[in-house]
Amino acid sequence: MADFRALESVNKRKTFYLLFFMAVLVWSISYVAITFFGGTGAGVIPLAVLITLISVWGSYFASDKLVLKMTRAKVIRYEDNPNLFNVVNEVVIASGLPMPKVAIVNDPAPNAFATGRNPENALIAFTTGLLESMDRDELQGVTAHEMAHVANRDTLVSAVAATTAGIIALISDILMRMLWFGGGRSRSHQNQMPIFLAIIPLILAPIAATLLKSAISRRRESLADATAVSFTRNPAGLRSALEVLARDNTVVQARSSAVAHFYIESPLDASAASKLFATHPPIQERIETLRKLEANPLS
């Protein structure tokens, strides 16, 4: 399956399965809430949904402006960096997408990210460190990866994942508190199951949701690599860019886990998160996949 079209469909299918598991998880936690907590449990669900929807979708609609603030990126114009704009323009033509806003983050660590709620409001940003350490082909590969996030609407996908994970976390959290304070036991409810049985799903569900959210993020990264190759038909450019990133040990200064999934390479220390919680697939694995694409003369 060493061609980018097959890789794209595999990753899309797997994202779908993961989102489906997320939905099953939301359903299960709601079931637990209603079974063990009766009417109060049922009341918690719409509350959790509402709070999460407001917080996540607020940041989804303002994603371009919000991320600009959080990463201290500055939007630039053609005159500020004609070469970069030329490269972005090339990828825009290859992708058939509208021209995004281009921004620069003043940071020596090489990295890049894309955001925006839809292709019309897209923004892609590069750190100064990335612009200094990459040649034209590598820069084109990175740009294609970021434009691939825009094309695949990954801001939307991650907002959906964050919403479901948030709902699960909030329901579990509220119910756990109710459990400690004994408020959950509805006296009118007969034939109640022993309430301590609820503790296990309440502890496990948020962990499972976080794992699923990370798995979705990793899928979208692999998908963006494959889509990037469909734009440039040049896996070598992105591969050698990833090798530059792998060799580099500096980490982004204005980093936070809130924006980690935006970057082309995880801005967090590799040791900080285990593989299962990682937002990005291991960079060596991504390089290997691109090498396989290079070996295939069709792609």
Added chain:
Amino acid sequence: MDITVIALALILFLVVFAIIQYNKLIRLNIQVDEGFSQIEVQLKRRADLIPNLVETVKGYATQEREVFERVVQARAASTTASTLPAVAAADGALTNALRGLLAVAEAYPDLKSSTNFLQLQEELATTENKVSFARQFYNDTVRSLNTAVKTIPSSLFVGLAKVGEREFYEVDDPAVRNAPNVKF
């Protein structure tokens, strides 16, 4: 009573289905047109760059008359071509001629290091990439249109939408097709 409801629902379903398929074909056809005009825009950009480039190289490499003539002729041919095969052929010829011109530049260190030439080189590099990406995007849109024209159910509405298969944009030079990234 029940039968009429079912029949009406069925008719409504069929009408909506037909509209969706019809619109899909029309949309794909428009995308192909847009793809082709993008190629023409980029070819025009490249043609506009050439006089400047030739003048710059001429200043340093006076005796390479033959190379200049080939570029100028290829450029003239590319600006007059209008049908798709003619545009594609002229495009291929000009790409080849330009490659010859840049090879000449390699032999003149003064030229290679002049800021004017470096700037033109970047302009030409990005334009070559844009041309080849525009070709690639066009061919992808043709691929989706031709698939829709040939596969059921959209193929059933080809007559209604008056849309047919379109030609791929083929450049004769195989090196051009395989290498979208021109290195200088």
